[in-house]
Amino acid sequence: xxxxxxxxxxxxxxxxxxxxxxxxxxxxxxxxxxxxxxxxxxxxxxxxxxxxxxxxxxxxxxxxxxxxxxxxxxxxxxxxxxxxxxxxxxxxxxxxxxxxxxxxxxxxxxxxxxxxxxxxxxxxxxxxxxxxxxxxxxxxxxxxxxxxxxxxxxxxxxxxxxxxxxxxxxxxxxxxxxxxxxxxxxxxxxxxxxxxxxxxxxxxxxxxxxxxxxxxxxxxxxxxxxxxxxxxxxxxxxxxxxxxxxxxxxxxxxxxxxxxxxxxxxxxxxxxxxxxxxxxxxxxxxxxxxxxxxxxxxxxxxxxxxxxxxxxxxxxxxxxxxxxxxxxxxxxxxxxxxxxxxxxxxxxxxxxxxxxxxxxxxxxxxxxxxxxxxxxxxxxxxxxxxxxxxxxxxxxxxxxxxxxxxxxxxxxxxxxxxxxxxxxxxxxxxxxxxxxxxxxxxxxxxxxxxxxxxxxxxxxxxxxxxxxxxxxxxxxxxxxxxxxxxxxxxxxxxxxxxxxxxxxxx
Ligand code: UN1
Numbered sequence: 001x002x003x004x005x006x007x008x009x010x011x012x013x014x015x016x017x018x019x020x021x022x023x024x025x026x027x028x029x030x031x032x033x034x035x036x037x038x039x040x041x042x043x044x045x046x047x048x049x050x051x052x053x054x055x056x057x058x059x060x061x062x063x064x065x066x067x068x069x070x071x072x073x074x075x076x077x078x079x080x081x082x083x084x085x086x087x088x089x090x091x092x093x094x095x096x097x098x099x100x101x102x103x104x105x106x107x108x109x110x111x112x113x114x115x116x117x118x119x120x121x122x123x124x125x126x127x128x129x130x131x132x133x134x135x136x137x138x139x140x141x142x143x144x145x146x147x148x149x150x151x152x153x154x155x156x157x158x159x160x161x162x163x164x165x166x167x168x169x170x171x172x173x174x175x176x177x178x179x180x181x182x183x184x185x186x187x188x189x190x191x192x193x194x195x196x197x198x199x200x201x202x203x204x205x206x207x208x209x210x211x212x213x214x215x216x217x218x219x220x221x222x223x224x225x226x227x228x229x230x231x232x233x234x235x236x237x238x239x240x241x242x243x244x245x246x247x248x249x250x251x252x253x254x255x256x257x258x259x260x261x262x263x264x265x266x267x268x269x270x271x272x273x274x275x276x277x278x279x280x281x282x283x284x285x286x287x288x289x290x291x292x293x294x295x296x297x298x299x300x301x302x303x304x305x306x307x308x309x310x311x312x313x314x315x316x317x318x319x320x321x322x323x324x325x326x327x328x329x330x331x332x333x334x335x336x337x338x339x340x341x342x343x344x345x346x347x348x349x350x351x352x353x354x355x356x357x358x359x360x361x362x363x364x365x366x367x368x369x370x371x372x373x374x375x376x377x378x379x380x381x382x383x384x385x386x387x388x389x390x391x392x393x394x395x396x397x398x399x400x401x402x403x404x405x406x407x408x409x410x411x412x413x414x415x416x417x418x419x420x421x422x423x424x425x426x427x428x429x430x431x432x433x434x435x436x437x438x439x440x441x442x443x444x445x446x447x448x449x450x451x452x453x454x455x456x457x458x459x460x461x462x463x464x465x466x467x468x469x470x471x472x473x474x475x476x477x478x479x480x481x482x483x484x485x486x487x488x489x490x491x492x493x494x495x496x497x498x499x500x501x502x503x504x505x506x
Pocket of ligand 1: 163165166240298299300301302455456457458459465
């Protein structure tokens with residue numbers, strides 16, 4: 001099933017892409033492009049990016065603001081059909097998009113294939129949900145002689161600020177949600193994955209998204225983000241990234257004079273898996289290894305702390321080491337690689353520093369060896385025993401699994417410690433005691449609970465995804481309520497009897 005991508009990928013192996021701001025359909029360039037290097041092969045360039053300046057960001061806001069007066073009038077059916085056309089174009093161009101995910105983001109082939117699939121699913125699912133949400137909702141009949149209509153409309157300009165770890169799926173998920181609900185969009189992708197974003201916006205324009213409805217601002221991180229949060233013409237912000245950045249955006253929005261502006265934020269996690277001694281060790285290990293190390297641990301859903309009941313802990317550790325020894329770290333474009341690199345030098349250094357620091361406090365149990373002669377931002381998958389989730393001061397966004405032993409009598413403290421992190425994204429539970437599993441599930445305050453399986457890879461429309469507390473605002477992405485905060489409602493009551501005194505004449 002995977003093989004057909006072989007030839008298609010080879011075609012894009014040396015291709016050099018180019019991206020820059022897209023304002024009203026115009027592709028802008030500047031004097032000094034930024035070169036993008038593959039995080040798994042540092043000598044290899046993937047293309048070049050013209051970063052947006054503050055002046056260009058102002059142009060984007062003006063274009064999106066004017067564009068709203070037009071997009072606002074386009075019926076939801078047409079907006080939804082445009083997304084469905086885009087889904088078709090993504091599928092037709094999947095070879096190129098997969099190659100871009102591999103080469104620019106360092107994602108494995110399987111992750112890259114899944115990424116395109118998820119982007120397609122977001123387009124189709126939000127098209128469906130958009131039609132339902134924006135349809136004319138039924139109201140109760142009012143007094144005779146009055147008409148009452150409720151309309152569900154876009155808010156205006158939405159800023160969509162997205163991360164590098166799902167450079168296509170989350171980038172497009174946000175944008176698709178904002179567009180189908182009738183907003184115009186300013187997209188600010190992560191600077192590490194500007195090429196994927198640029199190519200995706202080109203496909204959007206090809207699919208028939210009008211050039212006034214989508215503006216792209218690659219690069220220029222914090223400056224542009226701040227500018228978008230401060231500008232009175234931006235009517236809403238959709239953000240996926242760190243908790244600290246979400247708080248900064250929230251603060252800027254709160255200080256606006258003109259309106260109370262919604263923020264939809266999906267942020268970090270300190271995700272645990274709780275394993276009791278009735279669980280099957282082999283299954284625990286398979287699911288823990290996948291949850292912690294797939295995508296090199298660069299998912300906000302990824303497992304960070306494995307709580308194992310003490311009487312099976314030695315056995316689980318032994319099996320974990322065996323499974324980690326089998327993990328193949330390597331070039332993400334090879335079918336055999338389980339893990340690729342982390343995104344950049346900064347991420348690599350932070351993770352290596354964390355491994356060193358936390359191993360002094362706890363105990364480094366095992367590290368999967370990295371292949372020799374590998375020139376990229378690789379971090380060895382690492383298993384480290386610690387005393388409590390409270391030992392971790394922040395989210396460690398990489399292939400690091402912490403393990404804590406607990407005696408059965410301390411389960412309540414384990415649950416308290418997890419809740420006390422303030423994060424609330426994913427929780428894994430492994431137990432063959434269904435009653436206990438359900439009881440744990442109800443006591444840990446998280447957005448997504450997974451029982452007896454891995455805890456990543458939420459599917460659009462199947463497992464709505466998103467957290468609470470420090471992990472985000474909701475509503476859940478890929479769920480039936482996600483679109484609600486992108487819209488505003490208007491009730492129009494019209495006293496028909498006031499005109500000529502006889503409604504029947506109208
Ligand atoms: C993220 O990593 O930013 O369930 C969120 C999952 C993905 C997580 C996406 N939907 O693994």
